[in-house]
Structures are given as C-alpha cells and as structure tokens.
Amino acid sequence: MKRINGVLIALVVILAQAALPAAARGQRDAELAKYIRSHYTKFEYRIPMRDGVKLFTAVYVPNDLSKTYPILMTRTPYAVGPYGANRYKEELGPSAAFARDGYIFVYQDVRGRFMSEGTFVNMRPEDAWERGGDAVDESTDTWDTIEWLVHHVKGNNGKVGMWGVSYPGFYTSCGMIHSHPALKAVSPQAPIADWFWDDMHRNGAFNLVLAFDFFSVFGRPRDGLTTTWPKHLEMGTPDAYDFFLGLGPLSNVNERFFHHEIPFWDEVAAHPNYDEFWQSRNILPHLKNIKAAVMIVGGWFDTEDLYGPLATYRAVEKQDPGIDSVLVMGPWRHGGWAWTSGEKLGEESFGFATAKWFRENVELPFFDHYLKGGPATHQPEALVFETGADRWRSFDSWPPPATARPLYLGENGSLSWTRPVSTGEAWDQYVSDPAKPVPYTEEITTGWSATYMTEDQRFAGRRPDVLVYASEPLKEDLTVAGPIEADLWVSTSGGDSDWIVKVIDVQPTEEPKWSNCGHGWGGDEKDKNAGVQRLVRAEAFRGR
Incomplete structure (x- = not known):
C-alpha cells in the first residue's frame, strides 16, 4: 500500500536497519544464548513417518516442568543445526521474546535434507491425501510429526503452532493442509506458493x-x-x-x-x-481442510516472495471459510520482520521500528492467544503498512473496497487519467540490445539484490531503450492499494521478449540549496530527496 504525493511515471522496458551498536547487539545475543542454554534441555529424535522414513528432529524443552507448554515447530530444508545434543541454538522461535515466554521449540529437517532420511523433492506436490494409503507429502509428514510429538515429548499441553519464513514458509503452508487436531495456530511468512511466480520466475520470466x-x-x-x-x-x-x-x-x-x-x-x-x-507444484489449490488459525505475513519490499503471501491469503480465504485467517503486510525486505528492526531499508526510512513493533504486538500475542489461552488479539482481517504516510492501517478485507482508476499511456510520453481520443494507429518503439540489457539494480552484487525496490529509479529512465510516460504533478495525495494491472499491446521482432513495467512516484523537484561554508552544496534532507523516483510496484512479463 503506497501513498503518492508527486508525479506518476510509468517505465516500460543491503540490508539497512537502525540498530544497536555492534557491541551492544553482541551482548544482547550472548545473554539470550546463555538464557537458552540454562533454561532449556535439547533432545534429538528420529521421528518415523507412515512409510517408515525417519526425520531428524531437534526439540528444546523448558527445564521448568512444573507447568506445561505448547509446541512451536518449524520444518526446514536449510538444516536445523547445530547438530548434537550438547550444541544449542543461540535463539529460539520467531523472535527472542518467545524463548523467555516459554515454549517447546521443534526444528525438523524435511524429508531428504541434511540428517533426515528419504528423497528430497523441490516444492513436492501436495497430493498424498488424495492418493491415500501410505502416500506421503509434506502435509502427511507434518501430521505424523505432530502426532508423535504430542505423545512423546514431556511437558506439552497438547497444542501445536507452526511458523516459517520463505521455503520454511512453504512447509508451514503444507502443514496446515488437513490440519492435525492439535495444530491450533500457523503463520506462513513469505511462503513460496508457486515457483512460476515466486522466486525463480516472474509471470513466466525466468x-x-x-x-x-x-x-x-x-x-x-x-x-x-x-x-x-x-x-x-x-x-x-x-x-x-x-x-x-x-x-x-x-x-x-x-x-x-x-x-x-x-x-x-x-x-x-x-x-x-x-x-x-x-x-503440480502449485500449493494454492491444495490449501483446504485447514482448522488452525492462520496469520500470513509478507513484506511490500520482498524481492523474492511477494506473490506468495498475498496469493496464499486469497486461497485460504476462498477455500477455508469460517476459520480465523488474517494478513499482515509490512514495509520489509524478505524476512525483514524477523531479522531487522524494520525502521529503515535501503534508501527508505519508515519513521519507527516497524518489525520490532510487529514481533512484540502482533506475532507473539497471536501464538500466545491460540496456544496458551492468552488475551484476544483483536487483530484486523488485514493489517497493512501504508508507505509514504508511514503508518499501519486496519482493513476488514484485502484488497479493501476501492475505486479502480485507469491510467493511459499517451503521445510524447504522457500519462493521463483521461482516455486519449483515437486518431488512428499510434505506437512507441525502442531497440533492446541483449548485449546491453537494462539492469534491475545499481547495486554491485553476485547475488539477488534484497533492496533494489528502494532504489532511486532515475538510473533506468535515462536509458534510450526504456520508454518513460509521466503524468502532470498530482494536485492531491493519492493512495494506491491492491493489485495494479498493466494492459499492454506489444510486438517484438525477436522470438520472445521480457517486458518490465514500473509505476514510480516522482518527488517534487526543487533547486538545491548552496551552503555558505565554502564547500558547495549542503542542503537538508528534503533537498536530497528532490526529484527522487521511488518505485511503487514493478513486474516482469514473458512474451513469446
């Protein structure tokens, strides 16, 4: 969700956080690690599945067994280390607060990964319940694991929760299909939903x-x-x-x-x-027979899995009516709600520690309510961060009721709310050279940039192989919420092409101020943002 107050542009074609000083962070992390080591006992098990395959599982149980605790589990293809009953994780659960709050934490290597037996299948098709018998998938593996845990781990209260970020978010989504009766609360976070739209492809573009x-x-x-x-x-x-x-x-x-x-x-x-x-690897049609409460989490600046949380929410709402399912979308990079303060990202600042606020006021209360009988959270159907205004908004549905407003590309690079009057055939064209492709980021990196969505987009618009369409300056604030659709009529002289469409908020351009200290330009923060082109949304499309 984005508030715009400048000029709209359409182009066709690091994590930064406000945090404690390093020494203070190190002390805080060391204190948490000591707390976990002295307040929890670690066990390692090989839990049998219905087909006889055993999955490696690490379990951390509070030492104080004068009361019972819910189980909070994540299943991962990324290793549950450190391995060894005497080697402990330095943090447990979705955030540091969970370890002190008191849970039984469970980490499991999924089938075929690291110390678990069996064969690993990427985005394993979820069809075992339909096939029946001893057929297995990630849903049945979760069901069998929960069944074993509630009967073999001492001190549990019979209630289980799950969470996971990214690929573990996919396994969390799998786990809530045909929910085990003990599974009461689930939070898929940046879950992969369909690899033709998440991660590896963008609308078919590889x-x-x-x-x-x-x-x-x-x-x-x-x-x-x-x-x-x-x-x-x-x-x-x-x-x-x-x-x-x-x-x-x-x-x-x-x-x-x-x-x-x-x-x-x-x-x-x-x-x-x-x-x-x-x-067959699209999990969305299989998100059925969910009985647990569901909180789906995503980030507006997630450059890997932005499609997943929104599509998962839509599927759960449609296919599982009557359950408690809510959506949280914040101003975060991939996983930023779990690992950063959420105050800044790349070149963007959001005014306060949004991720810390989420962890303390939304995430922990969600699990405490459904697994421990804690106070009702009164969470809205959709808790969404409005960038630009930098505030949380509550909605009864997502997307919220809104008026669709078409924008029209016009002659001479114009962009207008008014449909142009047809004067016959008209088109724009550009030459795309595969030997000099338009970069998606200015960052020099060997991997996939995590913050490119916060970059000033002027670097792209200045290229001759990018078409730019700009509106007149907006006379009042404009809030954009919900999906943005681009309707293009295109042709290419090649066998196939990728088209990239960007919607951009252009900040007002002001002449920079000059300092009187003899060192040239020295304007304030407002001057530095003059003319900045902030990305509202961008997508790639593959055409053949």
Whole structure:
C-alpha cells in the first residue's frame, strides 16, 4: 500500500536497519544464548513417518516442568543445526521474546535434507491425501510429526503452532493442509506458493540471477546423511551483471559450471512453460481442510516472495471459510520482520521500528492467544503498512473496497487519467540490445539484490531503450492499494521478449540549496530527496 504525493511515471522496458551498536547487539545475543542454554534441555529424535522414513528432529524443552507448554515447530530444508545434543541454538522461535515466554521449540529437517532420511523433492506436490494409503507429502509428514510429538515429548499441553519464513514458509503452508487436531495456530511468512511466480520466475520470466545463485548450492544432491552444506560456487567477479553477460546462452550453465550435477536445474531448463511440472507444484489449490488459525505475513519490499503471501491469503480465504485467517503486510525486505528492526531499508526510512513493533504486538500475542489461552488479539482481517504516510492501517478485507482508476499511456510520453481520443494507429518503439540489457539494480552484487525496490529509479529512465510516460504533478495525495494491472499491446521482432513495467512516484523537484561554508552544496534532507523516483510496484512479463 503506497501513498503518492508527486508525479506518476510509468517505465516500460543491503540490508539497512537502525540498530544497536555492534557491541551492544553482541551482548544482547550472548545473554539470550546463555538464557537458552540454562533454561532449556535439547533432545534429538528420529521421528518415523507412515512409510517408515525417519526425520531428524531437534526439540528444546523448558527445564521448568512444573507447568506445561505448547509446541512451536518449524520444518526446514536449510538444516536445523547445530547438530548434537550438547550444541544449542543461540535463539529460539520467531523472535527472542518467545524463548523467555516459554515454549517447546521443534526444528525438523524435511524429508531428504541434511540428517533426515528419504528423497528430497523441490516444492513436492501436495497430493498424498488424495492418493491415500501410505502416500506421503509434506502435509502427511507434518501430521505424523505432530502426532508423535504430542505423545512423546514431556511437558506439552497438547497444542501445536507452526511458523516459517520463505521455503520454511512453504512447509508451514503444507502443514496446515488437513490440519492435525492439535495444530491450533500457523503463520506462513513469505511462503513460496508457486515457483512460476515466486522466486525463480516472474509471470513466466525466468529469474536467472536468483535461480543460478540459489541452486548452485542448494540444488546439489547430498551423499548420504550430512550436517554440512555444499561449497559455494566461485563466480570470479563481484559483479553479477558482468558475470551473466559473459555467460552466454543458458546451456553454458551446465557446460561451464553445473555439468548436469544439479537435477532440478535441468528440470527447470526443460520446462520453460507453465506445464504439468509447474502446475503440480502449485500449493494454492491444495490449501483446504485447514482448522488452525492462520496469520500470513509478507513484506511490500520482498524481492523474492511477494506473490506468495498475498496469493496464499486469497486461497485460504476462498477455500477455508469460517476459520480465523488474517494478513499482515509490512514495509520489509524478505524476512525483514524477523531479522531487522524494520525502521529503515535501503534508501527508505519508515519513521519507527516497524518489525520490532510487529514481533512484540502482533506475532507473539497471536501464538500466545491460540496456544496458551492468552488475551484476544483483536487483530484486523488485514493489517497493512501504508508507505509514504508511514503508518499501519486496519482493513476488514484485502484488497479493501476501492475505486479502480485507469491510467493511459499517451503521445510524447504522457500519462493521463483521461482516455486519449483515437486518431488512428499510434505506437512507441525502442531497440533492446541483449548485449546491453537494462539492469534491475545499481547495486554491485553476485547475488539477488534484497533492496533494489528502494532504489532511486532515475538510473533506468535515462536509458534510450526504456520508454518513460509521466503524468502532470498530482494536485492531491493519492493512495494506491491492491493489485495494479498493466494492459499492454506489444510486438517484438525477436522470438520472445521480457517486458518490465514500473509505476514510480516522482518527488517534487526543487533547486538545491548552496551552503555558505565554502564547500558547495549542503542542503537538508528534503533537498536530497528532490526529484527522487521511488518505485511503487514493478513486474516482469514473458512474451513469446
């Protein structure tokens, strides 16, 4: 949700946080680690699934067994280490407050990863309940795990919660399908929903940088049970833009680097269209028979999984009427609500520690209410952060009732609320050179930029292969909420093309002030923001 107060532009084509000083953070983290080590006992189990496969599971139980505790679990493909009953995590649960609040924390390696038996399948199709018998998927593995935990872990109160961020968010979504009776509260956070729209693709456009970086490590098969990650691929340059320009065609990935040793990469390359391979991995149609309360969390500046939380919320609302399901969308990068203060991101400042506020006032009370019988949270159906105004807004539905307002591209780079009068055929054109592609970020990085959505967009609009359409200055504030759709009529001289559409808020342009101290320009913060082009939303589209 975005408030705009400048000029609208349409273009066709680091984490930063206000935090404690390093020494203070280190002391705080060390104190939490000591608290966990002295107040919890760690156990490691191999929990049997219905087909006989055993999944490695680490369980942290409070030492004070004078009362019972709910179980709070996450299932992950990213390792539950440190491994060993005498080696403890330095933090437990979604945030530091949970360890002191008192829960039984459970971490499980999913089937086929690290110390769990079985075969790993990326975005495993969720169809075991339909197949019946001893058929397994991530939903049945979750069901079997919960059944074992509530009967074998001492001190539990019979209630279970789940949470997970990103890929663990996908496993959290899987876990609430055909919910186990003990599962009472679930929070999929930035959950992957469908890899043709999340992460690896954007509306069918293949995200080469992210996919290459991720699968070069994650995609390598293990050689038996293991506690270690594969080695990271050395790219030989700090600049991904130069690296991928020099790579050449996609086939060179295997010839030069992967050598057909990463099976899922070969499958991705073999399925460029939204065929059965991808459709079967779309979890959204399977989000049914959910009985637990659900809180879906996402970030407006999530450059990896922004589609997932919004699509998951829509699916749960449609397919599971009557349950408590709510949406939280904040001004965060991927996972930023869990790992940062949320006061700043890249070049954007939000006025206060939004993530810290969420963890203390929304996330912890949600689990405390449903798992411990704590006070009602009175959380709205949709708790959404309005950037620009930098405030939380509460809505009874998402998207909220609103008036759709079309914007029309016009001649001479104009952008208007008024439909242009047709004078016959008209078009704009540009030359796109594959040898000099438009970068999505100015950041020099070998990976996928986490903050490019906060960057000043003038670097893109100044290129000759980008079409720019600008409105007249807005006379009053404009708040944009809900999906933005771009309707383009396009053609290409190539076999296929990717089109990128950006909606941009242009800040008022003012002449910079000059200091009188002899050092040139020295304006205040307002001057530094003059003319800045802030991204409202951007999407890529693949056309063939």
